[in-house]
Amino acid sequence: LAKTTQPISMDSYEGQEVNITCSHNNIATNDYITWYQQFPSQGPRFIIQGYKTKVTNEVASLFIPADRKSSTLSLPRVSLSDTAVYYCLVGDRGAAGNKLTFGGGTRVLVKP
């Protein structure tokens, strides 16, 4: 399983864009990049998943360069409720049964 490295914490202010970069230098050909969000005292929640280039949904965008050795989660115009821990995961999406490997995550604190 590819190891991931991401910043331990980030501070931001309401209305700003937050970009969290994750390094995964030994990502394998079959690996996908997935981001989860976890609020205090809750289980993680899927945000976005991608393989290459750019993926966008109603919550976030995911940018993946051509070499796929890193990825950036972009949260547009954050609000206080976006304060959470964000996890970058890399692994073979495959079929069901893909056990998720969580690193330490990035604690994002959004200030008023």
Add this chain to the structure above:
Amino acid sequence: NAGVMQNPRHLVRRRGQEARLRCSPMKGHSHVYWYRQLPEEGLKFMVYLQKENIIDESGMPKERFSAEFPKEGPSILRIQQVVRGDSAAYFCASSPDTSLPVHEQYFGPGTRLTVT
């Protein structure tokens, strides 16, 4: 469609007692995963089950821990003779049989186990 349900949400046990954690997956999901999270750390995979079968228990401690997912009823994570080091949040997740382009797991709210 109710999400993944776990109970109890909080469980206090004394050292040496047994802890039973229950997980009901989302309707239509036949794959269940258990994870453990220590304070200030990420989740660690424990076990993956399908109905009546343990598929992958590579993250499960060899002793005192067991899991099942019977044909009827919730999945159970059982910890015998608990010790203080078992204190953690235990999360259950489920996923469907999928050929969808995106694979994600749906997590429950967790059970916070405290061993005194």
